[in-house]
Amino acid sequence: MSYIAMTTGFILILIGFYGALTNRNILRMIIAFTVANTGVNLVLVAVGYMRGRTAPILDAAVPVTEAAARIIDPIPQALVLTAIVIGVGVTALMLAFVYKLYATRGSLDISNYTELKW
Amino acid sequence: MVDWLIHLAALFAGVAFLLALTRFIKGPSAADRVVAFDVLTIISITGIVLAALTEGRGIYLDVALVYALLSFLGVIVVARYLEGGF
Amino acid sequence: METSDKAESGAHNQVILFTTLFLFWIMLNGTLAADTLLIGALASLSIALLLPNGLSFFTELQDTPQALVAGVRYYGYFFKELVRSNIKLTAIVLTRDLPIQPGIVKVRTKLKSRMGRLMLANSITLTPGTLTVELDGEWLYVHWVTVESTDIDAATAKIVSGFERYLEVMYG
Amino acid sequence: MTDLMTTMSLLLAATTIGAALMAIWGKRSLPIAILAAGLVSLLASVQFLLLAAPDVAMTEAAIGSGLTTFLFFFVLGRVRGGSND
Amino acid sequence: MIKRLVVLLLLAGIGAIFMSLLLGYTPDNELNLTARYYAEHTAQDIGAANIVTAIIVTYRGLDTLGEVTVLFLTAAIVGLVLAQGRQQNSQRSQRKLPESGELLQTGSLLLTPLILLLGVYVFVNGHLTPGGGFQGGAILASAILLMLLTDPMRHFSHRLISVLESISGLIFITIGVLGIIYAGGFLDNRILPTGSLGQLFSAGVIPIIYSFIGLKVGAEFSSMLVNLSETEGS
Amino acid sequence: MTMLLDIIGGLLLVAGTAFLLFGGLGLVRMPDVFNRIQAGTKATTLGTLLTLAGATCLQPAWGVKLLLIGLFLLFTNPLSSQVLARAAHRSGAGKSEKTSIDRLEEDQRKKP
Structure with a gap:
């Protein structure tokens, strides 16, 4: 199962990069970035998965004494949690700039913004 | 017996998922796709309940509550967008 | 005052x-x-x-014993109708040439309380072949999969009155 | 029982990739692309749950699929009416 | 066309790297050393049932502090960027917006308190169930979003949101510093007794920290949403 | 006794997912947005409620939380459908040719 999720994650990253590099509309580029972001998270969580084990939360189903033998690796999960929250922060920032660009220039096409091109 | 029934239920849910996905891919207008999105979210709730049953972990159900909220808010956001409400 | x-x-x-x-x-x-x-x-x-003006399920509920009885009977009726609507929907979907004749009809409601009206609209949406599209004053616009009558009073009798009977006692 | 989970995971993987292709394919309108991106997040979230990471699944559902999509629609409501794409 | 070819070549290269990563990956059968330490010691040391929460709040509490700071900066920058546009045309043109309808208004009044309570549940129980401050904060912001959708012209007090945000941040830091004085170090959770596993009042100070993180994150997301919704449509 | 409860629970699960299946079929077959919303809402509400009831039979300890999910869905699902139907009507979604009457459109045209 970790192979399935990992392959999906890698393919999502590739799809996201392709979309971000070929689309000319800024909003579409941001959408492609979120897709790639999801793919990275999927790969990271898949690395921590172990077959036949369960979630790292101790309760009646997983007593403390058996914890080390029953749970999966909690560290990638903690990292991905952080990554998702930062991801939405970055997306919000990009969207705010898109709004600003549109308000000043009235266009979403990246090829109209040539000031920084060289 | 029960395992077999759970498998059958999962099969039905999977077919329903694929049908709703067909509508999501085809559906001519944005409203059609939102309906399909809503149905997909709710089928995912069923999927979560089935996963919780097979794993025997009741804590997964908290995620299902968040999904119910998500399906509601997602539809309302798109509906208000279609109306031009914000 | x-x-x-x-x-x-x-x-x-x-x-x-x-x-x-x-x-x-x-x-x-x-x-x-x-x-x-x-x-x-x-x-x-x-x-x-x-949230001082937040509503809850129990807001505006009448505190009379009749309201309690009506509530229980409302839920019984509601679940019966819900199952009936699904069976009807299944029958329609499984018929090859889709026996539907949709339309949006206009019906009237007597309910005044906000919760009662919300519950009425929700119940109509979940019962056989009907979907509330708009609630405007005393008028409800209902999408009907098989329009049986376009007259306001006849449609009201068919769609609304079953639930209104109980909700009127419950919420007033 | 694990074979059931594996089958669900495979189905989710295939549909996730399909939804991702829909999200970046430039010929569809923007609201549909955003909805498809939201669907990618949603399916990935179920995948996280199957990978025994309910914490991550909840975060992805509430933040990745929920808030991000809503922010996109807010901005889209602001910028529409200009260049049509 | 050349550009698309270059892109495809680049993606093929990245894909080859991914392929080799995938082929070289062998799943572990045992937890590695760090994970084993966390799995064995969390219950006694921290007292939190959810090991992910224990890692986020205590073992790697500084990461979370940084994360919250990044989020704060993001919200501040979004507010700044969007506020510039508002000053230029300060007379706020009353856009004609369609009413949201009675059903949505009643439903919003009914559901907003419940959604807020769900958010509170998610972050208060962060150490017992999946969930925690970030998810709970996002759910709180969803309730604000529902109010905004019901009445787009509704005015939210920016000052209230920012005061809530700063106070929550301050309390978070204060608790962290108290950890240096009364326990082993910065953000150590053992200022309060760790209690017994599975109770709401357990895991020392984790529920309190996560509650304030939840309020802070909720306030930050809400300020982003409110700022975006107060901009002019063009 | 528990055996009986288990089998009832399993049957409820299958019945619920079967309704979901028919709802999905309706979603594909119905001709316009409003009919699709109808098929989606009704089938998913009853289907999910039955699934939750079945899970309650299999794991009685989870009953309260499952009941809560069911109640939440029972309120939010029809509400979101109504809001979506209203938005679809306002944004002029296409109606199927079989549509016989549209009072809402007539009344809105009468208004200025």
Whole structure:
């Protein structure tokens, strides 16, 4: 199962990069970035998965004494949690700039913004 | 017996998922796709309940509550967008 | 006079809202431990104070025994209709040439309370072949999969009155 | 029982990739692309749950699929009416 | 066309790297050393049932502090960027917006308190169930979003949101510093007794920290949403 | 006894997912947005409620939380459908040719 999720994650990253590099509309580029972001998270969580084990939360189903033998690796999960929250922060920032660009220039096409091109 | 029934239920849910996905891919207008999105979210709730049953972990159900909220808010956001409400 | 009345009903509403939220909290946690109840009371109280005009399921519910009986019978009727609507839908979907004749009809409701109207609209949406599209004053616009009658009174009798009978007693 | 989970995971993987292709394919309108991106997040979230990571699943559902999509629609409501794409 | 070819070549290269990563990956059968330490010691040391929460709040509490700071900066920058546009045309043109309808208004009044309470549940129980401050904060912000959708012209007090945000941040830091004084170090959770596993009042100070993180994150997301919704449509 | 409860629970699960299946079929077959919303809402509400009831039979300890999910869905699902139907009507979604009457459009045209 970790192979399935990992392959999906890698393919999502590739799809996201392709979309971000070929689309000319800024909003579409941001959408492609979120897709790639999801793919990275999927790969990271898949690395921590172990077959036949369960979630790292101790309760009646997983007593403390058996914890080390029953749970999966909690560290990638903690990292991905952080990554998702930062991801939405970055997306919000990009969207705010898109709004600003549109308000000043009235266009979403990246090829109209040539000031920084060289 | 029960395992077999759970498998059958999962099969039905999977077919329903694929049908709703067909509508999501085809559906001519944005409203059609939102309906399909809503149905997909709710089928995912069923999927979560089935996963919780097979794993025997009741804590997964908290995620299902968040999904119910998500399906509601997602539809309302798109509906208000279609109306031009914000 | 009127303002004090309003303030009183506002406080009354907040008490009801607090009770509902507290009940919701207990159901969420699934325990009756003292610490859980303490935190829950605190959270419910602050939310009830923060949203003074929030509604709850029990707001505007009449506190008469008839209302209780009507509530029980309403839910019985509601689930019966829900199952019936699904069976009807299944029958339509499985028929090859889709025997539908959709249309949007206009019906009238007598209900005045906000919760009653919301419940009515929700019930109509979940019952055989009907979907509330718009609620405007006393008029409800209902999408009907198989239009049986376009006359306002006849459609009202078919769609609305079954639920209205109970909801009128429950919410007034 | 694990074979059931594996089958669900495979189905989710295939549909996730399909939805991702829909999200970046430039010929569809923007609201549909955003909805498809939201669907990618949603399916990934179920995948996280199957990978025994309920914390991550909840975060992805509430933040990745929920808030991000809503922010996109807010901005889209602001910028529409200009260049049509 | 050349550009698309270059892109495809680049993606093929990245894909080859991914392929080799995938082929070289062998799943572990045992937890590695760090994970084993967390799995064995969390219950006694921290007292939190959810090991992910224990890692986020205590073992790697500084990461979370940084994360919250990044989020704060993001919200501040979004507010700044969007506020510039508002000053230029300060007379706020009353856009004609369609009413949201009675059903949505009643439903919003009914559901907003419940959604807020769900958010509170998620972050208060962060150490017992999946969930925690970030998820709970997002759910709180969803309730604000529902209010905004019901009445787009509704005015939210920016000052209230920012005061809530700063106070929550301050309390978070204060608790962290108290950890240096009364326990082993910065953000050590053992200022309060760790209690017994599975109770709401357990895991020392984790529920308190996560509650304030939840309020802070909720306030930050809400300020982003409110700022975006107060901009002019063009 | 528990055996009986288990089998009832399993049958409820299958019945619920079967309704979901028919709802999905309706979603594909119905001709316009409003009919699709109808098929989606009704089938998913009853289907999910039955699934939750079945899970309650299999794991009685989870009953309260499952009941809560069911109640939440029972309120939010029809509400979101109504809001969506209204938005679809306002944004002029296409109606199927079989549509015989549209009072809402007539009344809105009468208004200025």
